Amino acid sequence: MALTTTGKPEALDAKATEYAVRLDHVSKSFGRPGRQQLVLDDISLDVAPGEFVTLLGASGCGKSTLLNLTAGLDAASEGRISVPGGRPALMFQEHALFPWLTAGRNVELALRLRGVQKNERRAEAERLLALVRLQGSYDKRVHELSGGMRQRVALARALAQDSQLLLMDEPFAALDAITRDVLHEELTRIWTETGVSILFVTHNVREAVRLAQRVVLLSSRPGRIAHEWRVEIPQPRRIEDAEVSALSVEITERLREEIRRHGQQ
Ligand SMILES: Nc1ncnc2c1ncn2[C@@H]1O[C@H](COP(=O)(O)OP(=O)(O)OP(=O)(O)O)[C@@H](O)[C@H]1O
Numbered sequence: 001m002a003l004t005t006t007g008k009p010e011a012l013d014a015k016a017t018e019y020a021v022r023l024d025h026v027s028k029s030f031g032r033p034g035r036q037q038l039v040l041d042d043i044s045l046d047v048a049p050g051e052f053v054t055l056l057g058a059s060g061c062g063k064s065t066l067l068n069l070t071a072g073l074d075a076a077s078e079g080r081i082s083v084p085g086g087r088p089a090l091m092f093q094e095h096a097l098f099p100w101l102t103a104g105r106n107v108e109l110a111l112r113l114r115g116v117q118k119n120e121r122r123a124e125a126e127r128l129l130a131l132v133r134l135q136g137s138y139d140k141r142v143h144e145l146s147g148g149m150r151q152r153v154a155l156a157r158a159l160a161q162d163s164q165l166l167l168m169d170e171p172f173a174a175l176d177a178i179t180r181d182v183l184h185e186e187l188t189r190i191w192t193e194t195g196v197s198i199l200f201v202t203h204n205v206r207e208a209v210r211l212a213q214r215v216v217l218l219s220s221r222p223g224r225i226a227h228e229w230r231v232e233i234p235q236p237r238r239i240e241d242a243e244v245s246a247l248s249v250e251i252t253e254r255l256r257e258e259i260r261r262h263g264q265q
Contacts, residue, residue: 017084019046020197026079041222054208062223063201085164095154104138110160128156148179220262
């Protein structure tokens with residue numbers, strides 16, 4: 001497929017590339033010509049196949065914008081985004097499940113859109129619900145599920161797309177700390193089992209360190225890559241582990257510096 005300097009993520013041959021997604025000098029402005037606000041400035045970032053990267057930054061620094069560009073929901077103003085494996089799967093803070101469908105039917109809908117045959121959908125939806133530890137919940141309606149269970153269904157639905165790249169925008173931010181902790185464990189397990197690449201947006205430093213192999217810090221206004229850390233702490237980690245805490249303190253310091261610097265502009 002021809003490469004363009006702007007526009008939607010491009011599908012390339014997955015085998016020929018060493019990344020699940022590549023952002024190459026990506027910038028994004030909003031607003032009318034002459035009154036434009038530069039939100040993302042010259043972002044270059046690769047996520048390797050099977051890698052788990054968290055994108056961290058202060059509120060309003062452009063994290064969601066970056067994810068939306070990667071998902072193809074909006075076009076970059078400059079630069080190029082390549083997603084070799086095709087359309088990424090998406091998961092947001094709001095579950096966005098259809099309330100009139102059961103948990104199972106919500107997952108099946110994604111399977112249908114993927115082109116899975118009707119007679120295979122039920123079994124595949126059951127398998128995905130079991131993967132997120134919701135076996136037996138196929139017939140439950142959305143209002144019968146807790147917040148954590150809804151996010152599990154949303155995760156099963158995202159996985160139903162069978163994409164090589166999963167984009168997650170603060171998916172656990174609305175959950176209580178204990179439910180979030182459990183879902184961190186589940187996500188780590190599912191990431192290990194499936195080998196999916198994950199780009200996960202959060203403003204929670206401990207969450208970023210708990211989950212990722214690499215934490216990328218964005219500065220604010222405009223969003224630029226300020227720093228990144230490789231997280232060598234073995235999984236499974238716990239959010240209260242001493243090593244997770246120590247690195248979180250270091251990253252928080254750096255984040256504070258970025259916020260102070262932004263405040264002085
Ligand atoms: N469609 C849009 N039109 C105009 N401005 C926008 C649009 N989308 C985002 N912005 C602006 O871009 C900036 C970055 O927003 P974005 O939602 O990406 O930040 P964020 O880092 O995800 O914030 P948060 O952590 O609070 O969710 C903000 O100033 C926002 O007002």
